[in-house]
Amino acid sequence: MPITRCFNHLIHAMTDALLSDLVLFSTAIPFQGGVNHLNEQWQAYWAEKFGSHGYVPTDPVRPRIWRDRRISIPYRQNMILYVSKIRMAEIAEPICTVPFLSVAHPEMYEIRNSKSVRQSLRDLQMTTASKCKRIFGIS
Structure with missing residues (x-):
């Protein structure tokens, strides 16, 4: 499974080319701060972007790591697992849906x-x- 944490460093035109059937995705939200962030967006933006390519946002990771101070805050805050609709149909156990995408x-x-x-x-x-x-x- 590819792990991607670079989308906020990319221009909008490059974001479509980096997708797989499972994408563990973490990117800076607006005003998060950081070096060379060119494309800070709320998670709802990314859900729409991934959705246009047949992906569903799921949230099996954040609830497990939200309070774990050993993990950097941006990862706890921003990590979403995007699953292609085809792969989603193959998964036996339901994956957590995302009640709130854009959170700080x-x-x-x-x-x-x-x-x-x-x-x-x-x-x-x-x-x-x-x-x-x-x-x-x-x-």
């Missing part, structure tokens, strides 16, 4: 939010210093 892990949200607070405090400090310099004529 609470720990990722806290990390991103705390960075925003820090940046806001730095911005406030810079703005206050700049305003004081103007008021008191300091250059």
Whole structure:
């Protein structure tokens, strides 16, 4: 089974060529952050993209790893197993369907939010210093 975690680094035109009958898929969601992410999308976008090629999103992995801190948060948050409809018909046991595709892990949200607070405090400090310099004529 191919494991793919590079779609957010690819341009839209290249994404269709990387599909198999089983694809364990993890890619950055919007505002997740990272280096050279060109195509951050919500999982609903990818479900539509895979769906147009005959794939069904399933979620047998995330519920098992959601709270496992040994695994990097982006994997816990973003990992979806896409199964071709043909392969899905061959599977004896039902695979978990996905009740919610586009989710942000609470720990990722806290990390991103705390960075925003820090940046806001730095911005406030810079703005206050700049305003004081103007008021008191300091250059």
